Amino acid sequence: MNFLSLFVLLPLLMILTLFMTSNRKQVLGTMVAGSTLLVILSAFLAYRYMAARSDGATDPMLFTASLSWFEPLHIRYAVGVDGVSVVMLCLTSLIVFTGTFVSWKMAPLTKEFFLWYCLLATGVFGFFISTDLFTLFLFYETALIPMYLLIGVWGTGRKEYAAMKLTLMLMGSSMILLVGILGIYFSSGATSMNITDLVHISIPLEQQYLFFTLTFFGFGVLGALFPFHTWSPDGHASAPTAVSMLHAGVLMKLGGYGSFRVAITLMPEAAEKLSPIFLVLTAIGVVYGALAAIRQTDLKYINAYSSVSHCNLVLFAILMLTQTALTGAVLQMLSHGLITALFFALIGMIYSRSHTRLITDMGGLMKIMPFLGVGFVVAGLSNIGVPGFSGFVAEMTIFVGAFENDDLFRRILTVAAVTSIVIGAVYILRTIGKFLYGPLQNPEHGKLDDARWYERLAVITLVAAIIYLGSFPTGISAMINDSFSSMLQVAR
Amino acid sequence: MSYFSNFATMRSEGSLLALILFLLLFDILAGRKGKNYFQPVAILLFALHTLFTLMPAEAGESFGGMVQYHPMMTMVKTMLNIATLIIFLQSKHHFDGPEQKYQQGEYYFLTLSTLLGMYLMISSGHFLLFFIGLEMASIPLAALVAFNKHHKKSAEAGAKFILLSAFSSGILLFGISYLYGTTGSLYFSDIPSLLSHNPLQIMAFVFFLSGLFFKISIVPFHLWTADVYEGAPTNVTAYLSVVSKSSAVFVLMTLLFKVFGNFVVEWQTMLFWLIIVTITVGNLFALRQKNVKRFLAFSSISQAGYIALGIISGSPLGMTTVVYYLFVYLFSNLAAFGVITAIGSRTGKMNIPDYKGLYQTNPKLSFVMMMALFSLAGIAPFAGFMSKFFIFSAAAQQGYYLLVIIAVINTILSLYYYLMVVKAMFIDQSDHPVPALRTDSWNRASMVICTAAIMFAGMLGFIFSYLGDYSFGL
Numbered sequence: 001m002n003f004l005s006l007f008v009l010l011p012l013l014m015i016l017t018l019f020m021t022s023n024r025k026q027v028l029g030t031m032v033a034g035s036t037l038l039v040i041l042s043a044f045l046a047y048r049y050m051a052a053r054s055d056g057a058t059d060p061m062l063f064t065a066s067l068s069w070f071e072p073l074h075i076r077y078a079v080g081v082d083g084v085s086v087v088m089l090c091l092t093s094l095i096v097f098t099g100t101f102v103s104w105k106m107a108p109l110t111k112e113f114f115l116w117y118c119l120l121a122t123g124v125f126g127f128f129i130s131t132d133l134f135t136l137f138l139f140y141e142t143a144l145i146p147m148y149l150l151i152g153v154w155g156t157g158r159k160e161y162a163a164m165k166l167t168l169m170l171m172g173s174s175m176i177l178l179v180g181i182l183g184i185y186f187s188s189g190a191t192s193m194n195i196t197d198l199v200h201i202s203i204p205l206e207q208q209y210l211f212f213t214l215t216f217f218g219f220g221v222l223g224a225l226f227p228f229h230t231w232s233p234d235g236h237a238s239a240p241t242a243v244s245m246l247h248a249g250v251l252m253k254l255g256g257y258g259s260f261r262v263a264i265t266l267m268p269e270a271a272e273k274l275s276p277i278f279l280v281l282t283a284i285g286v287v288y289g290a291l292a293a294i295r296q297t298d299l300k301y302i303n304a305y306s307s308v309s310h311c312n313l314v315l316f317a318i319l320m321l322t323q324t325a326l327t328g329a330v331l332q333m334l335s336h337g338l339i340t341a342l343f344f345a346l347i348g349m350i351y352s353r354s355h356t357r358l359i360t361d362m363g364g365l366m367k368i369m370p371f372l373g374v375g376f377v378v379a380g381l382s383n384i385g386v387p388g389f390s391g392f393v394a395e396m397t398i399f400v401g402a403f404e405n406d407d408l409f410r411r412i413l414t415v416a417a418v419t420s421i422v423i424g425a426v427y428i429l430r431t432i433g434k435f436l437y438g439p440l441q442n443p444e445h446g447k448l449d450d451a452r453w454y455e456r457l458a459v460i461t462l463v464a465a466i467i468y469l470g471s472f473p474t475g476i477s478a479m480i481n482d483s484f485s486s487m488l489q490v491a492r
Numbered sequence: 493m494s495y496f497s498n499f500a501t502m503r504s505e506g507s508l509l510a511l512i513l514f515l516l517l518f519d520i521l522a523g524r525k526g527k528n529y530f531q532p533v534a535i536l537l538f539a540l541h542t543l544f545t546l547m548p549a550e551a552g553e554s555f556g557g558m559v560q561y562h563p564m565m566t567m568v569k570t571m572l573n574i575a576t577l578i579i580f581l582q583s584k585h586h587f588d589g590p591e592q593k594y595q596q597g598e599y600y601f602l603t604l605s606t607l608l609g610m611y612l613m614i615s616s617g618h619f620l621l622f623f624i625g626l627e628m629a630s631i632p633l634a635a636l637v638a639f640n641k642h643h644k645k646s647a648e649a650g651a652k653f654i655l656l657s658a659f660s661s662g663i664l665l666f667g668i669s670y671l672y673g674t675t676g677s678l679y680f681s682d683i684p685s686l687l688s689h690n691p692l693q694i695m696a697f698v699f700f701l702s703g704l705f706f707k708i709s710i711v712p713f714h715l716w717t718a719d720v721y722e723g724a725p726t727n728v729t730a731y732l733s734v735v736s737k738s739s740a741v742f743v744l745m746t747l748l749f750k751v752f753g754n755f756v757v758e759w760q761t762m763l764f765w766l767i768i769v770t771i772t773v774g775n776l777f778a779l780r781q782k783n784v785k786r787f788l789a790f791s792s793i794s795q796a797g798y799i800a801l802g803i804i805s806g807s808p809l810g811m812t813t814v815v816y817y818l819f820v821y822l823f824s825n826l827a828a829f830g831v832i833t834a835i836g837s838r839t840g841k842m843n844i845p846d847y848k849g850l851y852q853t854n855p856k857l858s859f860v861m862m863m864a865l866f867s868l869a870g871i872a873p874f875a876g877f878m879s880k881f882f883i884f885s886a887a888a889q890q891g892y893y894l895l896v897i898i899a900v901i902n903t904i905l906s907l908y909y910y911l912m913v914v915k916a917m918f919i920d921q922s923d924h925p926v927p928a929l930r931t932d933s934w935n936r937a938s939m940v941i942c943t944a945a946i947m948f949a950g951m952l953g954f955i956f957s958y959l960g961d962y963s964f965g966l
Contacts, residue, residue, distance in 0.1 A: 069953040070878075072812050072960035073885055123872075134881070141872035148911060152919040160919060164911065171871075171907055175900035178881070182888035182896065210893075 002065035004045075004079045004129045007089060008139075010038055011122040018115050027111050028104065034118075035097040038125075042086075042093040049086045050479065060483070061131060061196055070134075078132035078194045083483035084330050085128045087476060088250075088257060091337045092128065094465060095249045096121045098458040099242035102345045105352070106154070106240070113154055116146040117242065124250050133181050133193040133262070137174075140258070143251055144170050147235070147243070155238040166235035170222055177218025177258075183211035184266055198266050208270035215263040216271075216278060223255025224311040225278070226285025232311075233292075233304040241348025244300070248307045249341035253333040256314040260326065264318065275319040276409065282319065283413045285312030290423035294430070299350070299357045302431055303343045306383060309420050310336040316417055317398040320410065323484050325401025330480045332398055335382070335390035335469060342379040342462040346372055349455050353448045359434045363441035369450040373436045375459045380428040382466050385421055390469035395421065397477065498554040501561040504545040504569055505611050511541050512604045519597030527593050534600050535580050535934075542573040553617055557679050560617035564962045568742045568815060569611060575734045575822045576607055581938035582826070582833050583727035588932075599639065602632040603731065610739035614746075619668050619678040622743075626664070630657045630707075633736065637724040649723025656706070656716045664703025670696030680751050687754040697755055701762070704747075707740035708796050711770040718777075721789035726836055729785055730829035733792045738818045741796070745803045745814055753966050756806060763804045768898055771797035775905040782843050784832055787909070788825070791868060794906060795821060798883055801899060805886040811963035813882040816956055820867065820879040820949060827864035827942035831857050834931045834939075841926060844913055848922035854929055858917045860939050865910040867946045870903055875950030882956070 014034035021027045052062055061080030069077045081089070099117070106113050123143025130136040144167070151163035185193055187207040192198070203211070221228045232252070236244045264271045289309025296302045310332065317329035349372055350365070351357050366373035382389030385396075402414040440446060451459065469476065499506060515534055522530060545566065553560045580600075587596040609628025616622040634657060638650020672678055674693045675686035687693060706713040721729045748759055774794030781787035799821075802814035834857060836842055851858040867876030880903070884896050931939075949955065 070882070071953065071957035072809055072963075073882065075953075137881075138872050138877065141877060145866065145871045148914070149918060152915060160915065163919075164908070164915075167911065168904055168908060172901075172904045175903055176897075178884065179888070179893065179896055179900060182885050183893065185885075186889050186891075 002063060002079055004063050004065070004081060006041055007038070007125040007129055008122055010034060010041065011118045011125060014118045015115055015122070018111055018118065021111060024110055027114055028100075031100045031114055035093070035100045038093040038121075039097050042090045045081070046086050046090055049081065049083070050475075053083075053479070053482065064131065064196070066132075066194065073134075073193075074191050075134040075193055076132050077135055079129045079135075080131045080196065081129060083479035083481075084257065084261075087330065087334055087480060088128045088253060089125065091253075091334050092121070092124050092250045094461065095246055095337065095341050098341065098345065098461050099245050101454040101458040102245065102348060103240070103242040104452075104454040106242070109153065113150070113240075116150050117246070120146040120150070120243075120246060120251070124246075124254065127254055128257070131195050133185060133195065133198075136195075136258070136262070137178065137181055140177075140254060141171075141174055143254065144174060147239075147247065147251075150243045151235060151239045154240040154243070156240070157238045158234070159238040162234040162238035166231040169228065169231040173218045173221030173228070175218075176214050180211045180214030180218055181262070183207065183214065184262070187211065188266075195261065195265065203267060205269055208267040209274065212263055212267040212270035212274055215267075216259050216274075219255045219258035219263060220278070220315060221255070223252055223259065223315050224285065224289075224308045225255075225315060226281050226288060226308075226312055229285060229289070229308045229312070232308055233301055236304040236307065236344070237298060237300040241344055241351075244344040244348070245341040248304070248344060249337040252307065252311050253314070253337055256311070256318060256329060256333050259315065260318045260329070264321070271319070271321065275321065279316060279319050279410065279413055282312045282316040283417050285309070286316060286417045286420045287423070290420040290427070293427040294423065296427075297358050297360050299347045299359060299431070299435075300344070302359075302427060303340060303347065306343075306424065306427070307336070307340050309424070310340070313395070313398060313417065313420070316413075317402065320398075320402045320405060322401050322404045323481065324404055325398055326484045327477055327481045328394060328397030328399075328401045331390075331469075331473065331477060332394035334476070335394040335466070338390060338462055338466050338469070339379055339382050342375065342459065342466065343383070345455075345458055345462065346376050346379065349451060354442075354445055359431055361441060362435040362445065363438045364436075365445065366436040368440075368445060368448050371451045371456065371459070375463060376436060377432060378463050378466065380432050382470065384425045384428050388467070388470050390466045390473075393470055393473040393477070501549070501552055501554045502559055502615070503549075504566070505608060505615070507541050507544050508604060508608050508611060511537055512601060512608065515597070515600050515604070519601070527596070530596055530600075531580075531584050531587060535577070535584070538573070538577055538580065538604075542570065542577060545573055546570050557617045557681055558621055559615050560680070561615060562962070564811070564815070564959075564964075565614050567959065567962070568614060568738070568818075571815075571819055571822060572607060572610060572735050572739055575738070575826060576603065576731070578822075578826045578830075578938045578941060579603075579727050579730050579735070581934045581941075582730065582830050584934040585833075585837060585932045586725075586727065595639075599636070602636050605632045606630075606636070606731075607735070610735070613743050614739060617680045619671070619680075623661075623665060623668065626703075626707075627661060629736065629739070630661065633657075633728075633732070636728045636731070637720055639725050639728060643723075645723040646725065647723075649720045652716055652723075653720045660703045660706035660713070663699050667696045667699030667701075667703065671700065680747075683751050684753055687752070689754075694755070694758060697752060697758070698762075701744075701759070704740060704744045705766070708737055708744065708799075709793050710766050710796055710800065711773045711793065714770070714773070714793050717793055718781075718786045718789040721792075722783055722785045726785065726829060726833045729788075730826055730833075733788065733829075734822050734825050737792065737796065738822065741799050741803075741814065741818060745811060748803065749806065749811070749964065749966055756966060760804055760806070763800055764892075764895060767797050767800045767804065767895060770794065770800065771899055771902045775902050775909075778909050779905070781909075782845065784842055784844060784847075784913075787844065787913075788828060788832075791906065791909075792825065794902065795868070797902075798880065798899060801887045801892075801895065802883045804892065804895070805890045806966045807886065807890060808960070808963040808965040809889060810886040811965065812956065812960045813879070813886040815959050815963070817879040817883050819955070820875040820946075823942045823945035823949065824864050824867035824874075824876055827860050827939060827946060828868070830935055830939040830942060831861040831864070834929060834935055835926055838929055839926055844916055846926060847913065847916045848920040849925035850917040853925050853927060857929070857931070860943055861917060862914050863943055863946050865913055869907045869910040871907070873950070875946050875948075878950040878956075
């Protein structure tokens with residue numbers, strides 16, 4: 001038994017404990033203890049990983065283990081991590097941790113809420129540690145279905161519509177992905193579904209075209225690939241706060257992570273040939289998401305469209321296929337995960353006080369809730385890419401990496417995508433100006449209180465992570481970069 | 493060879509026959525008091541019979557090839573036993589009343605007789621024995637369907653079932669007669685070498701298959717399914733949709749692999765189109781159902797299409813995945829039927845809108861139902877996910893990517909209607925929800941077994957590997 005499996009076992013243990021709890025205190029106690037352990041575990045993993053690398057470990061995947069599972073199909077339970085998975089695991093545990101505190105007052109059915117929340121976390125953690133296509137897909141699917149009930153039962157607004165739309169679109173794309181995975185396995189003629197073995201086997205080119213499209217599309221829909229992003233704004237706007245955080249912060253990254261881990265790594269030739277089509281789509285998505293965000297008045301929709309824009313940027317960077325751009329993509333996943341989680345957390349906190357999310361109904365909130373206001377400004381500035389915050393590091397790396405391609409086509413698309421930063425400034429500054437500053441719109445809002453201790457804890461954790469990533473990115477980006485160099489070497 | 497060793501390969505049939513005769517005598521001879529013990533004794537003895545059948549034995553044949561024996565058959569028979577046992581646990585409550593007590597004997601006798609018929613069908617090595625088994629499996633079943641004979645719908649369903657079943661048997665027999673006419677033999681082992689692509693033989697083959705497709709309710713032979721499922725008592729519906737269907741699927745598969753291996757091109761083409769139609773029609777009709785039993789009827793039609801995906805591959809992997817799929821399907825479907833029985837027998841509510849707000853009053857039943865539906869829909873991490881994944885891989889391995897794509901698109905359709913039930917239970921509010929129920933401990937035991945299997949059977953890789961060891965292909 002390898003210690004990576006703890007990432008799956010711990011949430012499962014939390015589910016089991018939650019089943020036995022009988023009151024609110026026990027539920028929250030379980031969640032706080034469990035999610036703190038997860039944070040410690042991921043910090044320990046990061047430390048062990050860096051120590052192993054500095055000791056000269058050169059394998060693409062470290063801490064690997066593999067157990068036979070379904071013999072007739074050569075399916076194994078295989079785990080292993082490289083730099084990318086390590087940072088994604090850290091991100092996930094941070095967001096699960098802060099999500100717990102954000103849902104402190106969650107009611108009704110607190111216990112059931114956290115049950116599904118932990119199942120969702122199990123899926124995400126399992127996905128990032130898997131190296132076998134089957135377990136990867138198993139955990140991917142596990143992460144999808146809890147969303148239906150989390151949105152349907154605890155959501156707000158048009159929750160039933162949003163929940164059904166999100167579930168059907170994501171499940172639909174994952175089914176397409178399933179065909180892609182089977183295609184990869186059978187057309188490679190391999191006797192293992194392990195990615196680390198499959199990279200050494202080349203798949204015939206004609207089949208690569210088909211299966212690359214299926215796989216990339218399958219993962220891409222979860223990464224909000226334009227024009228299949230429509231589940232995302234509705235879903236995020238209707239979901240309860242912690243679920244929006246986890247979904248936009250981590251679950252959408254499964255799409256980006258999967259598309260390079262499976263689609264690009266295993267079928268590099270097809271990726272090279274087919275990337276222009278998808279590049280155009282993602283570039284449109286980047287600009288479209290940003291433009292759509294301008295038009296919104298609901299805070300959650302603004303952030304949801306901003307997420308569409310940023311997640312498309314992740315896919316865009318991945319398709320650029322240079323080492324720098326790929327590193328940028330992962331940095332963007334991290335950075336956007338933190339920023340969007342912070343945004344959704346703050347929106348949830350403000351909404352629980354003012355009972356409105358429309359920026360036109362609010363104003364002058366900065367004076368009334370300065371803590372939340374400052375948090376929002378930090379998230380906003382980081383979203384635009386102001387130096388010192390994580391957004392800058394990520395976007396800078398992506399655009400430099402994208403420009404390394406010396407053909408005109410990719411450069412024009414890069415320039416087009418860069419405009420999203422300017423548009424981003426428009427909607428973020430406009431939003432902040434409207435509802436945080438200016439005169440008080442509703443006198444009732446004058447009586448509202450500022451953040452409680454559990455909310456402060458969540459916000460401070462996320463802000464600290466954003467500033468850390470923005471100020472000291474070297475260690476993390478070197479870790480990611482190394483993984484890509486070994487991965488690209490194998491692929492070539 | 494002594495006669496004794498002949499019977500050794502038929503020991504599961506023998507033990508079941510002994511059980512049937514014992515129960516028959518028990519029911520006749522027992523007094524008023526003794527009748528109270530009838531059901532526990534019957535269930536216990538049947539559980540012992542299940543364990544007895546489970547014991548593995550060497551492959552072989554007896555009565556000159558009339559009866560064949562293969563370890564895979566033991567596994568399928570054990571699965572049928574487990575399913576029947578679960579159904580007995582679920583139906584126990586039904587015969588507890590003073591009025592119903594006098595019907596319990598016939599219920600067990602009829603059910604076990606059909607099971608014996610299925611045993612014979614599975615282990616036959618000759619078309620005559622096969623046909624006897626098939627008839628034994630369907631005629632008592634018609635009586636079971638009409639079990640609530642004073643209920644108009646049940647009686648109608650029984651009449652429908654017996655008429656259509658007789659008709660399909662007739663067609664099947666017609667096919668067998670042509671087969672005999674063109675090959676001169678009815679032994680499974682002789683026929684493969686005697687098959688030429690004579691048009692008459694192809695016709696015989698098609699007639700024969702139609703009869704079997706009727707049993708599995710492959711579209712377009714499915715029209716009886718919804719009415720019969722709706723009219724039959726719930727436990728009989730469960731029996732029809734799980735036990736009867738599983739046995740027919742397995743027999744179809746072994747016959748196609750062993751006897752009609754020469755016609756592989758013909759039956760693969762046939763199945764290709766039938767699968768597409770079956771999955772799609774089953775799903776589209778399921779979308780519109782309000783009655784839970786009709787809903788599960790159409791869902792089981794589409795499940796039959798998925799199962800056929802494993803058959804069409806014609807490979808050992810296909811056989812492994814089909815049996816595994818049946819294994820998982822058994823628990824998922826019976827868990828759903830357990831909930832339906834629990835609610836239906838106490839409140840008489842059978843429509844999906846009646847399930848609104850069920851979670852508020854009956855959280856445990858709702859959880860069981862949800863897991864059952866998720867498993868049927870093939871959602872991770874429940875066992876149904878693994879079985880669907882495997883059956884798709886069996887088809888993909890042989891290059892049926894188009895078929896797999898159509899099947900996965902249909903999975904989304906099916907997910908929609910399964911989620912509608914989940915939505916009714918968990919999300920919708922109702923003014924008149926089903927009141928809080930106390931299920932009897934027997935039914936609760938059945939649901940615990942099913943839920944445990946849904947959660948863990950998929951994780952236990954050795955089951956799949958074990959099935960893989962005994963599978964064979966074309």
